[in-house]
Amino acid sequence: MSTESKQVTxxxxxxxxxxxxxxxxxxxxxxxxxSAADGANIVCTQELFATEYFxxxxxxxxxxxxxSIPGATTExxxxxxxxCGIVIIVSLFEKRSAGLYHNSxxxxxxxxxLLGIYRKMHIPDDPLYHEKFYFTPGDLGFRAWDTRxxxxxVLICWDQWYPEAARLTAMQGAELLFYPTAIGWHPSEKEKxxxxxxxxxxxxxxxxxxxxxxxxxxxxxxxHETPVGGDGIEFWGGSFVAGTSGEILxxxxxxxxxxxxxxxxxxxxxxxxxxxxxxxxxxxxYSGLTSE
Amino acid sequence: MSTESKQVTxxxxxxxxxxxxxxxxxxxxxxxxxSAADGANIVCTQELFATEYFxxxxxxxxxxxxxSIPGATTExxxxxxxxCGIVIIVSLFEKRSAGLYHNSxxxxxxxxxLLGIYRKMHIPDDPLYHEKFYFTPGDLGFRAWDTRxxxxxVLICWDQWYPEAARLTAMQGAELLFYPTAIGWHPSEKEKxxxxxxxxxxxxxxxxxxxxxxxxxxxxxxxHETPVGGDGIEFWGGSFVAGTSGEILxxxxxxxxxxxxxxxxxxxxxxxxxxxxxxxxxxxxYSGLTSE
Numbered sequence: 001m002s003t004e005s006k007q008v009t010x011x012x013x014x015x016x017x018x019x020x021x022x023x024x025x026x027x028x029x030x031x032x033x034x035s036a037a038d039g040a041n042i043v044c045t046q047e048l049f050a051t052e053y054f055x056x057x058x059x060x061x062x063x064x065x066x067x068s069i070p071g072a073t074t075e076x077x078x079x080x081x082x083x084c085g086i087v088i089i090v091s092l093f094e095k096r097s098a099g100l101y102h103n104s105x106x107x108x109x110x111x112x113x114l115l116g117i118y119r120k121m122h123i124p125d126d127p128l129y130h131e132k133f134y135f136t137p138g139d140l141g142f143r144a145w146d147t148r149x150x151x152x153x154v155l156i157c158w159d160q161w162y163p164e165a166a167r168l169t170a171m172q173g174a175e176l177l178f179y180p181t182a183i184g185w186h187p188s189e190k191e192k193x194x195x196x197x198x199x200x201x202x203x204x205x206x207x208x209x210x211x212x213x214x215x216x217x218x219x220x221x222x223x224h225e226t227p228v229g230g231d232g233i234e235f236w237g238g239s240f241v242a243g244t245s246g247e248i249l250x251x252x253x254x255x256x257x258x259x260x261x262x263x264x265x266x267x268x269x270x271x272x273x274x275x276x277x278x279x280x281x282x283x284x285x286y287s288g289l290t291s292e
Numbered sequence: 293m294s295t296e297s298k299q300v301t302x303x304x305x306x307x308x309x310x311x312x313x314x315x316x317x318x319x320x321x322x323x324x325x326x327s328a329a330d331g332a333n334i335v336c337t338q339e340l341f342a343t344e345y346f347x348x349x350x351x352x353x354x355x356x357x358x359x360s361i362p363g364a365t366t367e368x369x370x371x372x373x374x375x376c377g378i379v380i381i382v383s384l385f386e387k388r389s390a391g392l393y394h395n396s397x398x399x400x401x402x403x404x405x406l407l408g409i410y411r412k413m414h415i416p417d418d419p420l421y422h423e424k425f426y427f428t429p430g431d432l433g434f435r436a437w438d439t440r441x442x443x444x445x446v447l448i449c450w451d452q453w454y455p456e457a458a459r460l461t462a463m464q465g466a467e468l469l470f471y472p473t474a475i476g477w478h479p480s481e482k483e484k485x486x487x488x489x490x491x492x493x494x495x496x497x498x499x500x501x502x503x504x505x506x507x508x509x510x511x512x513x514x515x516h517e518t519p520v521g522g523d524g525i526e527f528w529g530g531s532f533v534a535g536t537s538g539e540i541l542x543x544x545x546x547x548x549x550x551x552x553x554x555x556x557x558x559x560x561x562x563x564x565x566x567x568x569x570x571x572x573x574x575x576x577x578y579s580g581l582t583s584e
Contacts, residue, residue, distance in 0.1 A: 121574050121577060122572045122573075122574060123572060124568075124572065126568075137574065141577050142577070142580070158572065161502070161503060161567075161569045162503070162569065162573065162574075163455030163456075163459065163499070163503055164455075164459075164573070164574075164578050164581060165574075167455065167456075167581060168577075168578070168580050168581065171580060171584055196537050196539050197537070199537075199538070199539070200502045200537045200538050200539075203495055203498050203499055203502055203538045204499050204502045204503060204538070206495050206499075207455070207495055207496050207498075207499030207502075210453070210492045210495055210496045210499075211453060211454070211455055211496060211499075245488050245489070245491075245492045246491070246492050246495045246496070247488050247491070247492075275453075276416075276418075277453045277454065280414045280415065280416065280450065281414075281454065281456070282413050282414060282429065282454075282456075282457075283581070283582050283583060283584065284582075285413060285433050285434070285460075286456050286460070286581050286582045287582050288434070288460050288463060289456060289459060289460065289575070289578050289581050289582070290575050290576075290578045290579050290581070290582065291575060292463055292575065
C-alpha cells in the first residue's frame with residue numbers, strides 16, 4: 001500500500017432549482033465559492049443546474065434556455081475557478097447552433113481555462129423526461145481531462161445506467177467519474193417503487209467504481225418540480241461519493257446540501273493491482289458490444 | 293404490467309466441499325434431486341463443485357481432477373435431469389485434450405440433453421487463486437440457451453466483475469444469468485476488508501441485473517479450505533438471487549444451504565420497456581471496448 005497519496009477535496013452542489021435561471025446561477029456561484037473557501041479542489045454542479053428540469057414537457061420555448069459554450073455562464077465559472085484556484089464542472093443546456101442542442105458539461109481547470117466539454121451520449125425519453133425532444137446525442141465520445149487536481153471524467157445522468165460509458169471513460173485514464181444528474185420519483189410510483197428505484201440508481205453507479213477501481217461522484221437535484229402542472233417530479237437527492245471498491249464514502253439526504261469530502265486518488269492504482277479486472281478483459285470477444 | 297407470466301423455480305446449491313470428489317458428486321446429485329422434489333425447475337451448482345478449490349496452489353497432480361464433457365459426471369446429471377424433468381447447470385474442471393483445460397459449465401436441458409457448454413472467459417490469477425496455471429481462457433464466447441424453463445446464460449466467478457460479459461450474454465437473449473462461484477476471504481484480510489469485499493461482489497452482480505433488466509443468480513461455496521496448509525480461504529457463501537432491478541430476492545448465509553426461489557421471467561420484458569437502457573446504447577461509440 002505504498003502508492004503515492006493524491007489528496008483532493010470534492011464538493012457536490014445538491015440544490016433545489018428556482019424558476020428563475022439568474023437566481024440559480026447566482027446561488028450556485030456563491031455555493032461554489034463557499035466550497036472553495038471550505039477547502040474544495042474540484043466542484044461539480046447538478047445536471048442543468050441553471051433551470052428547473054424543463055424536459056417534463058415538449059415545449060419549443062424552452063430552447064431559449066440554452067446557451068453557447070463558451071458563453072456567459074461558463075465565463076462566469078471560469079473567472080471563479082481562476083480566482084479560487086479550483087476545478088469546476090458545470091452542467092449546461094448547450095446551444096451548438098440553430099436547431100442543434102446538447103445536454104453538456106463544461107470542464108474548467110483551476111487556472112480558469114476551459115479544458116473541454118462533454119456532451120451527454122445516452123439520451124433518455126420517458127414520461128416527464130422528454131430529453132430526446134431537446135438534446136442531440138453527444139458527438140464527442142467518452143473523455144477524461146487531466147486537471148490540476150486529478151484526471152477526471154464526466155458523464156451525465158442517463159449515462160449512469162451504462163457500464164460501457166464508465167468503462168470507456170476510465171480507460172481514458174479517469175480516476176474519478178462525475179455524474180451530474182436530475183432524477184426523481186413520479187409521485188404516484190414513489191410509495192411502491194421509490195426505494196427500489198433509488199437503490200438501483202445507486203447500485204449501478206457504485207458498480208462503475210467496482211468494475212473500474214475508480215471513484216464515483218454523483219450530484220443530483222432535490223425539490224418537487226411541477227413546471228407544467230400535474231404531479232411533477234420529486235427529485236430524490238442522495239448525491240454521493242463512492243470509493244474504489246464501490247463503498248459509499250459520503251451521501252446527502254433529501255435537503256439542499258453541499259457534500260464536501262476529501263479523497264485520495266492514489267488509491268486507484270492500489271485498487272487496480274489488488275483487484276486486477278482491467279488486466280483480464282477479453283477484447284477479442286467483445287465485438288458484439290458494438291454491433292447490436 | 294400485462295406481460296405474460298413465466299414462473300420458474302430456481303435452486304442454488306451452496307455447499308462445503310469434501311476432499312473426496314466422489315463424496316461431493318454423490319452429495320450434489322442428492323441435493324439436486326431433493327430440489328426437484330421440492331419444486332425446482334432449474335438447478336445450479338457452485339463453481340467446481342466436485343472438488344475443493346484446488347487452485348490455491350500450482351500442482352500438476354491436480355490436472356487429474358479434470359474430466360471430459362460429456363463424461364461420467366455430466367452423464368450422471370443428464371440422467372437425473374431427464375428423470376426429474378429439470379434443467380441443471382453443472383460447473384466442472386474440463387479436460388478438453390492433453391494439456392488443454394477449461395473451467396467450464398455444462399447446461400443440461402430438462403429432457404436430459406446436453407445443450408452446450410460455457411467455458412469461463414475471464415481467468416483470475418491472485419494469491420491462492422492460481423487459475424491461469426490451470427485454465428485456458430474460454431474460446432466459445434458468451435452464450436444463452438433456450439431451456440425448457442427459460443432462456444438462461446451462464447458465466448463463472450471472475451466473469452462476475454465484467455459488465456461486458458453480462459451485457460453480451462443478456463444480448464444473446466438470456467433472461468437469467470447464473471454465476472457458479474468460488475470466492476472467499478483471505479483470513480488475514482477478513483476483519484479489515486471482508487465486509488467491503490463481499491459487498492463489492494454482491495454490488496457488481498446486482499448491477500448486471502440493473503443494467504440488463506434480467507435476473508441474476510449467484511451460487512457460491514462455503515467452508516474454510518486449507519488443502520495446502522497456510523491460512524487457506526474462507527469461502528463466504530452468500531449465494532443470492534437478484535430481481536430485474538437489482539433487488540435482492542433471496543440470500544443464503546454462511547452455512548450449507550439450498551436456496552429455493554420462484555421467480556417470474558415474464559418481468560424481464562416489463563422491466564426492459566420501463567427502464568429502456570438497451571434502447572439507447574451507443575454502439576457507434578463503443579469501439580474502444582474492443583481495442584485496449
